[in-house]
Amino acid sequence: MSFVFYLVSALTLAGGLAAILLKNTVHCALALTVAFAGLALLFLGLDAQFVGFAQILVYIGAVAILVVFAILLTRGSETPKDGVYSKHWHTGLVIAAAVFAVLGWAVLQSIRVLPYQTPAPQVTVMQIGNALMTRYVLPLEIIALLLTAAMIGAVIVAMHDKNGKNGKEAAK
């Protein structure tokens, strides 16, 4: 494996670790952006240019901004007095470690049968478009419906107010 792969992997994991360890929630969102950028670079390294750029557009461009908006709207950047970790954080850590142990064990066990170096696939955007319009047209339509429904649902959920004082609440 090349030096670049190890560098980008270390960057991604460091970003992910910082995103869940930092105390200030805004810093967590910024570290999450670093992790997303590292993942986009990993996708580019895997010859999946389209997914890499989609990752940058969707995650860095939309999801990270959405997370920052949510943090600022909920005043989540203030560090709570009784710590940032939940009461049962030991259990969560043990579960995460156990899941990693199982996944790592599975990967290491199968290392002999995994394919080694294969020629890089030549995928053009035209092929992707053709596949989306022919074989994957039904999933594409369902995703379009899902995104529309999710967007309308998110707006309705976030705007709804019992006493109809949306304007006052939004201005607060």
Next chain:
Amino acid sequence: MNPLAAYLMVAAMLFAVGLAGALTRRNAILVLIGIELMLNAANLNLIAFWRYGPHPEALTGFMFAIFSIAVAAAEAAVGLGLVIQVHRHAHSTDLDAMNRMKG
């Protein structure tokens, strides 16, 4: 090291980090961040298997990853909308304090 195994190990570590974040943090937004990290680790697995699989020209793992990104974006929008609404209702995003469904 086998390149596919290296990518799978990175994805496993990222998944574990995301799971640890989702299970240990108190703030609901940080839990959503952990879930996003887990989804991204799954995407990395899909793309790695597509790249080193026997038939990359079939584009199956590739398409799966694209649809997974779209679903994750929808999930983030709805989840953060819910967090904002819960904060408006309970004036807190502390998950330890949210132990009942009834308003």
